[in-house]
Amino acid sequence: MQNETIKVLVPKLPEVGAVLPYLKRIDTTRIYSNYGPLNSEFLSRLRELTGAKAVTLTSNGTTAIELALRVRAAPGRRYCLMPSFTFIASAHAVCNAGLLPALVDVSAETLTLTPEIAEAALESFDERPAAVLVVSAFGAPPDLAAWAAFEARHDVPVVFDAAAAVTAISGVGTQPACVSLHATKVLGIGEGGAILSNDTALNERTTAMTGFGFLGAERVSAIRGGNYRISEYTAAVGLAAMDALPARMEQLKSLTQAYRKRLDGKAVRFQNGVGDQWVTMTLNVIVPENTEQDTIDRLNAAKVEWRHWWGLGCHRHPAFADVPRADLSGTDALARRVIGLPFHDGLTEENLDRIAKCLP
Incomplete structure (x- = not known):
């Protein structure tokens, strides 16, 4: 109905009936955590899905970044080069890894840090960074070859x-x-994360770090870690989510195409490849310069929820206002123009029409 607010995001995890067969397996094994059989099966299916030889499951996506940086960062260096335009969890993970965020700009075309921007930024700081954290924009595949x-x-x-x-x-x-395997992701399990790579030595270390650094000899903490594992119950949800993933991805593709059809000929643009080459749970449009406030006003008047999913940049948060930064004028100009639209299975044709009318 026209007077009802259109929600921006309504997550959906597997229903009880889909998870129940896996829960019964937990009752049979009486293994509830500590890298149990459902954990191992979920790992295997993640390897199959992504093509990664090695996977470490973690308690959330932020922890995954933290552990990967702790293993990979060059010792004796302080900075981690990273885009300011990202969700704030990225900056927290950098700090938790013992590094200092060094914020740089992004490409207005891809919404991401590029190798070219990073190379130029190397001259902006007084020492070489320990690492670069490259952020995928809202689910778009990163350019792995260029960064290698x-x-x-x-x-x-x-x-x-x-x-x-x-x-x-x-x-x-x-x-x-x-x-991240958070409930708001395409493959959501409630809360969880993973580190994907083909580096089996890195995988051995990051996996050990999720379980108090036990590596090699039983219950001997060889490296510093913590308790970053997922339980068998979380793995059960993950396996049920894997079962439903093909249908879910088709649904998200169809919804994206419904938006594309309605917005064809308008001035807004989508991220490259979204809905064709990749899918997301947070569909964004980039509006033309100097139209963002009028667009937001129309959405508000039409009772359409929207989001700046990444805010206006990490440098706008008080916790990171004083960290080193390069020129961020591109981020300042871009961030306000990236608007997250309602995107979930509860949207009706009327809802989509109402949303489209608000966009330039």
């Missing part, structure tokens, strides 16, 4: 924050890709 070449040229380790891109990742190499 960057690392080879500059001897600066690269880690990918591919939080929403678990279904878009393929061809992962030794540079780890960290994904």
Whole structure:
């Protein structure tokens, strides 16, 4: 109905009936955590989905980034080069890994840090960074080959924050890709994350770090870690979510195409490839310059929820206002124009029409 607010996001995890067969297996084994059989099966299916030889499951996507940086960052260096335009969890993960965020700009075309921007930014700071954290924009696949070449040229380790891109990742190499399995992601399990790579030595260390650093000898803490595991119950939800994933991805593709049809000929644009080459749970449009406030006013008047999913940049948060930064004028100009639209299975044709009328 016209007077009802259109919600921006309504997550959906597997229903009880889909999870129940896996829960019964837990009752049979009486293994509830500590890398149990459902955990192992979920790992195997993640490897199959992404093509990664090695997977570490973590308690959430932020922890995945933290652990990957702790293993990969060059010792004796302080900075982690990262885009300011990202969800704030990225900056917190950098700090939790013992590094200092060094914020740089992004491409207005891809919404991401590119190797070219990173190379230019290397001259902006007083020392070489310990690592670069490359963020995938809302589920788009990162350019793995370009960043492998960057690392080879500059001897600066690269880690990918591919939080929403678990279904878009393929061809992962030794540079780890960290994904989120939060309820708001395409493959959502409630809360969880994973580190994907082809580096089995890195995988051995990051997996040990999720269980108090036990490595080699039983119950001997060889490296510093913590308790970052998922339970068998979480793995059960993950396996049920895997079962439903093909249908879910088709549904998201169909919804994206419904938006594309309605917005054809308008001034807004989508991210490259969304709905065709990859899918997302947070569909964004980029509106033309100087139209963002009018667009937001129309959405509000029509009772359409919207989001700046990443805010206006990490440098706008008080907790990170004083960290080193390069020129961020591109981020300042871009962030307000990236608007998250309602995107979930509860949207009707009338809802989509109402939303489309608000966009330039």
